[in-house]
Amino acid sequence: MRTLPLYHLLALTLVASSLIGCSATIPPPTQKVALSTAAIDQAEASGAVEYAPVEMRSAREKLTQARAAMNKEENKKALQLAEQAEVDAQLAEAKARTAKTQKAVNELQESIQTLKMEIERKAKP
Amino acid sequence: MIRINRVVCSLALIGISCALLASCGPPLKNADLEKAQAAFAEAKLDPVVVKNAPLGLQNAESSLKKAEILWKAEAEPEDVSHQAYLAQKRTAIAQETSKQKVAEQRIEAASSERAKVLLEARTSEAELAHKKTEEQRALLAAKTAEAQKATDAAKAAETAAREAEARAKSLEKELADLHATKSERGLVITLGDVLFDTGKAELKSGSIVTVSKIANFMKTYPNRKLLVEGFTDSRGSDAYNLNLSEQRAYAVQRALTAAGVGSERISVRGYGETFPVASNDSPEGRQLNRRVEVIISDEDGRIIERR
Numbered sequence: 001m002r003t004l005p006l007y008h009l010l011a012l013t014l015v016a017s018s019l020i021g022c023s024a025t026i027p028p029p030t031q032k033v034a035l036s037t038a039a040i041d042q043a044e045a046s047g048a049v050e051y052a053p054v055e056m057r058s059a060r061e062k063l064t065q066a067r068a069a070m071n072k073e074e075n076k077k078a079l080q081l082a083e084q085a086e087v088d089a090q091l092a093e094a095k096a097r098t099a100k101t102q103k104a105v106n107e108l109q110e111s112i113q114t115l116k117m118e119i120e121r122k123a124k125p
Numbered sequence: 126m127i128r129i130n131r132v133v134c135s136l137a138l139i140g141i142s143c144a145l146l147a148s149c150g151p152p153l154k155n156a157d158l159e160k161a162q163a164a165f166a167e168a169k170l171d172p173v174v175v176k177n178a179p180l181g182l183q184n185a186e187s188s189l190k191k192a193e194i195l196w197k198a199e200a201e202p203e204d205v206s207h208q209a210y211l212a213q214k215r216t217a218i219a220q221e222t223s224k225q226k227v228a229e230q231r232i233e234a235a236s237s238e239r240a241k242v243l244l245e246a247r248t249s250e251a252e253l254a255h256k257k258t259e260e261q262r263a264l265l266a267a268k269t270a271e272a273q274k275a276t277d278a279a280k281a282a283e284t285a286a287r288e289a290e291a292r293a294k295s296l297e298k299e300l301a302d303l304h305a306t307k308s309e310r311g312l313v314i315t316l317g318d319v320l321f322d323t324g325k326a327e328l329k330s331g332s333i334v335t336v337s338k339i340a341n342f343m344k345t346y347p348n349r350k351l352l353v354e355g356f357t358d359s360r361g362s363d364a365y366n367l368n369l370s371e372q373r374a375y376a377v378q379r380a381l382t383a384a385g386v387g388s389e390r391i392s393v394r395g396y397g398e399t400f401p402v403a404s405n406d407s408p409e410g411r412q413l414n415r416r417v418e419v420i421i422s423d424e425d426g427r428i429i430e431r432r
Contacts, residue, residue, distance in 0.1 A: 104232055
């Protein structure tokens with residue numbers, strides 16, 4: 001009965017190690033951080049601060065955290081944070097573009113309405 | 126025996142634990158992965174997103190597949206969650222891209238509608254302007270016609286005035302030919318007794334010129350009428366003189382009728398020796414009293430009777 005936990009433990013550690021797989025060393029994700037920074041800049045340029053503030057804040061916070069993680073040599077965490085910051089910035093940019101386009105649609109339709117009314121008024125003698 | 130049993134037992138346990146692990150397959154559920162799967166499935170079912178953002182959906186799908194592979198390989202939950210997060214956000218990006226494309230299409234449609242409306246406006250404006258021009262042209266034409274009419278009327282009035290003047294002049298001339306004199310009763314032509322033989326009522330041939338002149342005058346002025354009055358001197362009885370004066374007046378009427386003047390236009394009176402124009406004491410005076418006066422009516426045919 002004493003040997004039973006030993007075998008058991010052995011089996012479990014075998015399985016666990018195979019699941020985790022390679023937790024090989026990851027290089028500092030400087031490139032990804034740079035890409036995220038660029039994505040955030042681009043999103044800001046397309047008005048995302050105004051149109052998608054939640055996503056923008058999230059992106060900025062994650063980028064800051066990514067840089068901090070990289071400084072602590074937590075490279076895997078840094079890479080994931082940088083990737084998430086990038087995708088957040090991209091979503092913010094997409095939302096801003098959609099909102100701006102939609103705004104343009106509304107303005108155009110409004111102008112058409114105004115034009116129609118004006119024409120109707122003119123047509124009446 | 127006991128020892129063998131233990132070995133068998135432990136081997137069996139390993140087998141069971143392996144079987145357990147295998148039967149569990151991908152063991153623990155990952156909430157983030159399930160959320161991402163649901164979000165992606167929804168986007169994939171939307172034909173608008175499929176049509177407008179195929180690339181975005183592809184990106185989302187590859188992230189989702191990575192997450193699923195990690196999960197199946199029982200990687201660390203935080204790694205699965207990370208890939209699931211990326212998949213979910215990329216799905217959202219695909220949806221936004223689709224929305225933007227739809228909005229862009231609306232802009233295109235609205236732009237062409239705007240152009241159409243503008244064109245219609247310009248067309249209707251042109252029509253309105255054309256209508257206005259036509260109206261103005263019609264107004265101008267009407268005014269021109271009116272002016273022409275006024276001019277014509279003025280000309281007609283002028284012509285009428287000239288004609289009236291000419292008529293008046295010719296009347297004057299004709300009357301002068303007839304030796305008519307104006308009196309308060311109208312124009313009077315006195316035919317002296319030289320036209321009659323003494324005591325006779327027949328007109329002498331010498332009177333024909335005067336009679337035809339009067340007849341011509343009456344033809345020219347068909348509205349005018351005549352009153353023929355006969356007078357004598359004081360010699361002879363009143364009854365004789367009255368009769369003679371009447372007969373002489375009738376003779377003049379007959380002559381005028383023969384010359385073409387309708388008898389209904391000629392009234393006849395005999396006044397005998399009344400209304401002398403001179404003294405009956407001298408032969409010259411008596412001669413002046415023996416006379417026939419022809420009175421021409423005004424244009425309305427009125428003659429004031431002698432009283």
